[in-house]
Amino acid sequence: MKTLGRSALRRLSGTVALGAALWGASCTAPAIGERTPNAVVTPPVSAAPTTKLSPAHQPAPLSYDEALARGREIVDVWKKDAEPSGSKVTAWAAGAGIGEGEIVRVLVGLTRPCLNAATEDVPECKKLFDSGTESEDKAIVEVLAPLLGELGDPSPHGSETFTILGRLDARGLWRGEQAIGRLLERRKTGGGTCAPPTAEEIANARASLDDFAVIVSKPRKNGGPKAEDAVEARAPTAAELDDLAYFRAAVGASGAEVGTAKEDSASKPLVEGDPVATERARLYEAVKAARNSGDFEAHLRAGKAYLEAFGYPAPMRLAEERDRRWGGLGVSFVMRDVAMSAEILGRFDLAEDIYRRAAYRGGFCGTSWASYRDYQIRGLIRTAEVRRGCRAAVAERLFSVGRDRDHRFDTAELASKGFDVARLYRGAMLTAGRDMDSEALRKVLAASPLGGRAVARLEREGSEDWARRVRAVGGFVSTAGAAGVDSVLAFADKSVPAVRAEAIGALGYLLEDRGTDVCGRMGWGVYHGSQEREVKTIMNKCDTRLGAARMDEIAKKVASHADDTSPAVREAVAKALGNMGRSSSRPVLNKLARDTFENGGTTCINYGTPQEKCEPTRQVRFAARTALERLQQTETERKTPPQR
Incomplete structure (x- = not known):
């Protein structure tokens, strides 16, 4: 069963938005196909495919029919050569004479009618992106977009590849979003430093745990069943302290948990016609127009202005948001898009902060929140690690997002660098049970042998419920x-x-x-x-x-x-x-x-x-x-x- 990406979920969410800001674009996006694509970048080749394509067309904009013919030819060769994906694409494309620039030209030619429309809700877009439609050009687009994720230039400040994929993403092509994600993953490769905790770091962490208590269930009475509320706290054993110290040393550079920022809880919903809401609607139009045009600089500027209207970077007045959807608040959708533009442009500090900050809950009931949470964690791992190495995202890698079959965001990277992953989890498990109500946890800790010291640690460090977090x-x-x-x-x-x-x-x-x-x-x-x-x-x-x-x-x-x-x-x-x-x-x-x-x-x-x-x-x-x-x-x- 095909999994919908964030783009498709956003489109589904938008159809049920309540009190949404105006969606019309305030300016006309530049026509696609008027610029000469970037020169083809051919990465190093390790092997060649079995089939060779004829030379590409002249580097001029392709008509729809030309793009369809060339796209059909590329896809036919791709299928004949066993549909290479991931790391195999680079060698295959080089051997077949296919480059980044040519794929961009084909995609532009196939999607130009949709991209030049004022809105995605037109037949030219729906036939390409709606889940219930089937067409040859749609099938070609769904093959070529992922290929760009492997062949495109991932360097910051954007490119023709980022522009076309960004515009396709804005109109609901979930493979466009996936391709951008892959480009950004490739950029991360080799960034920062990554090493397990040193003996000194572990010793320092162990010394800081003398007031930590482990939450456990009380022993059974007379061999009977455990009572559901029979909980107590005890000091960890020496072996447990060793594992817990190893874990704490490893996650010491981790920031706040994704989606848990404490925002302004005193704000109230805005009433119809409020001038603040009217100004936000105007700002939202600018955000949408910039995103549709693929202008990431403009989108970042407009997006920041929109978020600042909610109070960002200070605690945000989320209760004022009247746009509630499946998958969260409307402003959270904007935050995720702004974070991606910041990442594309190399503003990793801003991107990491917003990926970490956006709330992935808060809308209507539903299950799509997990997809948005995982999207933010992927972005956070990319941006945090390119800035500060893998230590900045150990907790997020331990979390292990869903559907990560290529192991790009799980613990494989940590294991390859020498981390004892099983020990990390074993140490985190010693914090299990601390996600109970704060007052209940306080009472359990107060009654433990560590008593007031454990309570003082709770007030200083918080619940430390790492077991749930990772x-x-x-x-x-x-x-x-x-x-x-x-x-x-x-x-x-x-x-x-x-x-x-x-x-x-x-x-x-x-x-x-x-x-x-x-x-x-x-x-x-x-x-x-x-x-x-x-x-x-x-x-x-x-x-x-x-x-x-x-x-x-x-x-x-x-x-x-x-x-x-x-x-x-x-x-x-x-x-x-x-x-x-x-x-x-x-x-x-x-x-x-x-x-x-x-x-x-x-x-x-x-x-x-x-x-x-x-x-x-x-x-x-x-x-x-x-x-x-x-x-x-x-x-x-x-x-x-x-x-x-």
């Missing part, structure tokens, strides 16, 4: 793999209920077994995570999967939490056992399928049919029933003869 539990499970299972089980047993549920759920993803004989036939690839941290199963490959006895042992330990007083933990147990697919878990799942906890509300199956059946919402029961169905499917698959 998604440490899922990160450790994914990084440590089979070697970390026992320590995760022990961690879950001592953790507060929410963290215990998270740990059990992550293990269920790691150990998902569909019953397929992966040693005799092809396995499957599974990543879990969208709003949560992605965890890839180890059971889909012969050389990483665990044996039946080991799996039964782990399933038994997971099942020991089936009597937990927390419904979230019981639900996590049901899901994990269903994923693990062990027949020995059936009695526990049958028990959980009769769980009486009600979440509130009603759940119906076969809705609108004669077979419709409704009952109170019981999430634990539903999870267990689903797990039993999965278990049955796994057992059936397990009996299927292998195909060797």
Whole structure:
């Protein structure tokens, strides 16, 4: 299923904006195709493709028909040569005689009618960018834009490539946005310095942790279930202090968490006709016009003026924003666009600040906020690392954004530079449970052996809930793999209920077994995570999967939490056992399928049919029933003869 990019989501969001500023452009964008494209930049070649194209047309603007013919020729060769992508594009393009300038000319020729229109809501744009349309020129554009991301000149201050991609992005081409992102990623390569913490840094961090307390659940009474509110704090062990010190030394240069800036909470919504709102509408017109024209300098100036009208760089009066959309406030969309223009122009300090500052929530309910959050984290990593090296973005790399199949924004860079990634996550896990209500955390810390010292640290350092910020539990499970299972089980047993549920759920993803004989036939690839941290199963490959006895042992330990007083933990147990697919878990799942906890509300199956059946919402029961169905499917698959 195709994932919509930020551009497409922005267009969907804009259709439901409330009280939006005027969207008409205040000036006419310059006609596309009147300038001679930049000279072709041919990067070093390491290999050549199997096919050679004929020489490019003369460097004059291409008509639509000429662009369509040349684009068709390029795409045909691209397909014939196995559709190279990523790092393979450079060598392929050089060998085929294709360069940056030519692709720009083709894109300009194909999209000129759309780009010269006053608005993107015209047939010339919709046929290229709407998800429900199919055309040959659209298919060509969707191939050529990503190629520019690999071939284009990524140097600051913009270029013809940035201009055409920026204009396409402004009109809703999500591949244009992706190509810009790739150009900016390539610029980052080699920037800054990157090295793990030194012994001295670790020692200094350790010395600063003598008042830090670990949040844990109280031991079970008489072997019974853990009480949901039975939480206490204790001093870390010497080994735990070592891991925590390593983590704190590594993230010491990290800035504030993305999207958590404290803005002006005293501001009030503006009323209709307020002069301030009228002036902002005028400023917004200038922002939109500059962005549509691909003039990044003008867009940055107009965008800063618009943000300053909300109070930036001081705390922003976000409550005054009347434009609320799926995916956040209208001003947050402007902030992300301004950050990208600042990054394109080499204003990395400003770009990093705005990427970090923009709120990715605050609009209508929905799930698109995770996409905007990840977009900002990617931008922050690029800009922070090019300025200050990887230490500036260790926390963001540990977070590990979703859908990063090429590992450009996860922990791969840290591991390649010598960081012990599993240890980083292990240290962060010691801060788990500190994301509770601040007053509740204060009471727990006050009652701990560290008492007033722990409370004083809370007032000085804040909650220090790094485990949530870097998604440490899922990160450790994914990084440590089979070697970390026992320590995760022990961690879950001592953790507060929410963290215990998270740990059990992550293990269920790691150990998902569909019953397929992966040693005799092809396995499957599974990543879990969208709003949560992605965890890839180890059971889909012969050389990483665990044996039946080991799996039964782990399933038994997971099942020991089936009597937990927390419904979230019981639900996590049901899901994990269903994923693990062990027949020995059936009695526990049958028990959980009769769980009486009600979440509130009603759940119906076969809705609108004669077979419709409704009952109170019981999430634990539903999870267990689903797990039993999965278990049955796994057992059936397990009996299927292998195909060797």
